[in-house]
Amino acid sequence: MKRYLLVSVAFLSLIVGGCGSDKIEGPDDTCSGTSKPEYVIKSYTLSVFSSDPRGGYVGGDTYESADPIDFxxxxxxxxxxxxxxAERFDKSFDFSLMSKAYACSPVLPYTQxxxxxxxxxxxxxxxxxxxAGSSLNDVFDVVxxxxxxxxxxxxxxxxxxxxxxxxxxxxxDNIPAEITQLALNTEPSFKQNHVFFLEINFHSGEQFLLESREISFQE
Known part of the structure; x- marks a missing residue:
């Protein structure tokens, strides 16, 4: 009977205790024993949107109009x-009766x-x-x-x-996000026929070369 009771208590601890105090390496993860969904970036896609205000996620249809856009x-x-x-697992769950009965925070995907x-x-x-060809890093903001x-x-x-x-x-320590949005902080003096080129380099040696559609800005 004692053995059965110990097994039952351990199983209940697994269900209720869930999270321990140890952290794993992935960002924003608060539970030990949980999977760490790691990803590797293969490529980027670059799209043009029209959105106001600048901050916050932009979705929906891309800007495909031939009309000039407000900068x-x-x-x-x-x-x-x-x-x-493949998802990796750290330690097994803590079966201690002292485990806190807190729900685990979502484990966010991450990359090295x-x-x-x-x-x-x-x-x-x-x-x-x-x-043309000058670096525009100072006139674009990460928004x-x-x-x-x-x-x-x-x-x-x-x-x-x-x-x-x-x-x-x-x-x-710049971790590449799954979505990155950039906006101009300065109005261009010359409005017509801009094709923007982005070169992104990683410490691990990968390089990504991106090109926007042609854009003109409103006078």
């Missing part, structure tokens, strides 16, 4: 294509890859100081990242200050 609503959205690796550099250019001159802890803005009581691409890539 303040212009969004470049990067989506990753990934391979999910890190961004080493991003460079944005245009086929057309942006301004007198930024001729949305999903599910990664990498900072991309500072917040005060009444405003949000987004990091420029230059400021963003100056950080040490």
């Amino acid at each position: 303040g609503s212009f969004i470049l959205k990067l989506d990753i294509e990934k391979n999910t690796l 890859q890190r961004i080493s550099s991003i460079n944005i250019t245009s086929s057309a001159a942006f301004s007198d100081d930024l001729p 949305y990242l999903d599910y990664v802890p990498t900072p991309y803005y500072t917040k005060t009581a009444d405003s949000i200050d987004y990091f420029s691409v230059s400021e963003f890539i100056a950080q040490d």
